[in-house]
Amino acid sequence: MARTGSSQSWASSPSVRKSMRGNRGRDTRPELAVRRAVHAMGLRYRVSARPLPDLRRTADLVFTRARVAVFVDGCFWHGCPLHHTVASANGAYWAEKLRTNRERDADTDRRLIEAGWRPVRLWEHEPVEQAARRIADEVRRGPS
Numbered sequence: 829m830a831r832t833g834s835s836q837s838w839a840s841s842p843s844v845r846k847s848m849r850g851n852r853g854r855d856t857r858p859e860l861a862v863r864r865a866v867h868a869m870g871l872r873y874r875v876s877a878r879p880l881p882d883l884r885r886t887a888d889l890v891f892t893r894a895r896v897a898v899f900v901d902g903c904f905w906h907g908c909p910l911h912h913t914v915a916s917a918n919g920a921y922w923a924e925k926l927r928t929n930r931e932r933d934a935d936t937d938r939r940l941i942e943a944g945w946r947p948v949r950l951w952e953h954e955p956v957e958q959a960a961r962r963i964a965d966e967v968r969r970g971p972s
Contacts (some may be wrong), residue, residue: 858952859900865960894967895945
C-alpha cells in the first residue's frame with residue numbers, strides 16, 4: 829500500500845483506481861430508492877448526517893425526533909453474507925478493509941444504542957418497500 833505523499837496508488841491498476849474513485853459516498857441508487865419510498869410514506873428525515881455530533885460517522889437517513897439512524901450498506905463494502913465477493917487483486921488489502929469496516933459498523937451501532945438511538949442497517953439488495961416499512965416501523969415507535 830502506498831504511503832501518504834507517495835506517487836504510488838493503493839490500487840492494483842490505473843483502471844481499478846478509476847473505478848474506485850467513481851464510487852459514491854452518498855446518493856447511491858439503493859439509498860435514493862429507499863429515500864423516495866420513505867418520503868412517499870410521509871416521513872421526513874435528514875440526509876447524510878451525523879446522529880451524534882461528537883462521532884465522525886454519518887448515517888444515510890437520520891430521523892432526529894425518533895432517534896433512528898438508517899444505514900444502507902453496500903454488499904461489497906460491508907461484507908454481505910449473500911453477495912460479498914472476494915477481491916481478485918490486492919486481496920490482503922481488501923480483506924483488512926472489510927474487517928475494519930465491519931468493526932466500525934459494530935462500534936457505530938453500539939455507540940448509537942448507548943446514546944439512546946436505534947440504528948437500522950439495510951443491505952443494498954433488500955427490496956425497497958420492505959426496507960421502507962422497516963424504517964417506518966422504527967420511526968413510528970418514537971424515541972426509546
